[in-house]
Amino acid sequence: MSLSIKDVAKLAGVSVATVSRVMNKKVFVKEETTKKVLDAIEKTGYKPNAIARSLKVKNTKSIGIIIPDISSHFFPDVVRGIEDIANEYSYNIILCNTDLNREKEKEYFDVLVEKQVDGIVYMSNTITDEIADKMASVGIEILLISTDYKELSSITIDNVKAAEDAVKYIISKGVRDIALIGGEMTDPNAGLPRFNGYVKALSEAGISINKDYILEGNYKYESGYEGAKKLLSLKQRPRAIFAASDEMAIGVIRAGLESGYRIPDELMVVGFDDIDMSRMVYPSLTTISQPLYEMGCEGMKLLAKKLHGEKVEQFKIVLEHKLIIRESC
């Protein structure tokens, strides 16, 4: 069936060492010999066995990606960014979906270690000490995206500032009754900081916080829809709603439209993420753009550098967010 370096060596009339040498072109081989070998490879259609190679050289040119769920709107773009750069550096990616399940996470982590991946990109749960220890104990390079932990490399955005920017923009439109449909307060990566940014913007504008205007969602469409229904039925309804995710914001838009409000004239809505969908809905969504693709790229670049033993000055990178003004506010 599949043939090995031996077969090529035999056909070319040289030793296996020589075949290996021409393939890896680190050592000089006489032109004539090279040609013989190349011919033999061509003729046989030989493909080197990367597994055997990995066993010897102790790297696999594979990196693992641990995410909650590739079907969530957030991840495909960043995975794509990772993959593009990984490909440039000749790495392949092994994709793992954890559903935020600690058990699955641990299992995948173990498998990745056993499969000897060169590095892991992690953007699942928030990191616990236990996980961190585990990561440290195996000698694998780790990169965090959208989360952070002590001395580990990470790519993030400034969520406080981003939320603040969003709310300040709304305020600049002359609106003061601004509600928030946030993430879970127990989520230190996005839920909490975005809430803080909201509070900060309001405070700085001298607007007092209205408890009734603050709801907790789970980033999903439905929770935005439900939240907005609730908000809109308040005696004193908000004139603008800031949602901590685009999906929720799109739920808000529907709730508003269903209730007969014109957007943005009677109800402004601002989202967060700038997922693909946000430019397609009608009215299109004003939102905070997280540079998803770029986060993947920068993350993988950083990882690749560390893998190649390059000194990296900055191993905690905070990328710029951007306010994208569309029709909804």
Add this chain to the structure above:
Amino acid sequence: MSLSIKDVAKLAGVSVATVSRVMNKKVFVKEETTKKVLDAIEKTGYKPNAIARSLKVKNTKSIGIIIPDISSHFFPDVVRGIEDIANEYSYNIILCNTDLNREKEKEYFDVLVEKQVDGIVYMSNTITDEIADKMASVGIEILLISTDYKELSSITIDNVKAAEDAVKYIISKGVRDIALIGGEMTDPNAGLPRFNGYVKALSEAGISINKDYILEGNYKYESGYEGAKKLLSLKQRPRAIFAASDEMAIGVIRAGLESGYRIPDELMVVGFDDIDMSRMVYPSLTTISQPLYEMGCEGMKLLAKKLHGEKVEQFKIVLEHKLIIRESC
């Protein structure tokens, strides 16, 4: 650094063979010995090297997925389906994005072969004889999703029937001026059959084909939007538009709304795919549901079975589509 089976053997006071045996539990090992070994593993935190194992047993428990682009709305769900089942069978997935680029496709294919994946799920370009030969020449199991080729295993839906169902539904609403924004006619997987289904439904209803009502798109939002603008400016505009993808249909909705048409009262629109977004837009999209997740699952199940040497009676599976009636028609 990372320790090997030898270290465990030494600590447990047994041979490496014994350690291997307790780990793979295919051969019986005395309970007492087993315990010693397990203790040693526990104590050292030993993790077997899957690469070394693979080299010996000649399988990697990895399968490659070749797709155009994980950021396209179509793929995350099916990839998720594949991964879920793969995980059940203890496979990991290596994700490859080709952008429909033949060159990249070939490169990835080679790498996957070199990395000795046990199987490949392919849903990129349409298969050419050249690719098919390549696939056949290496001994790797191939599974096609959303495309088909001779004797290769495949998971598809009946695109002709699906498009026909969509258009018949529109007709059943009493509308006869139905336009199509289709895929490329050169795309035998989706573009052509959906066009055929459209024609078939019209013909069977005795409606004559109006050339002006047939446009070619590229499945993307923009091409739906542009197409609809064109259609809507016809002297005799269509009363319904069937788009061969949800993204295009969502573009159609915006174009319609922008032009002041009420949907569905003045303009009906039906999409294709039932991507996540289609239930979130307003008005929500009536569409043909492709069982994306299920396609991934069924595909991976089929692949796993073949990999395990099980006889599979059916290696060309056609999954059921479904008309999902929402607000747009």
Add this chain to the structure above:
DNA sequence: TTGTAAGCGTTATCAG
């Protein structure tokens, strides 16, 4: 029930 040893397909060291 367990140990010895021969590979799996490469790379890398060491001679020549």
Add this chain to the structure above:
DNA sequence: CTGATAACGCTTACAA
């Protein structure tokens, strides 16, 4: 410049 050959870490006859 090239050929032998010893690893890499594991599994699996074959013996014991």
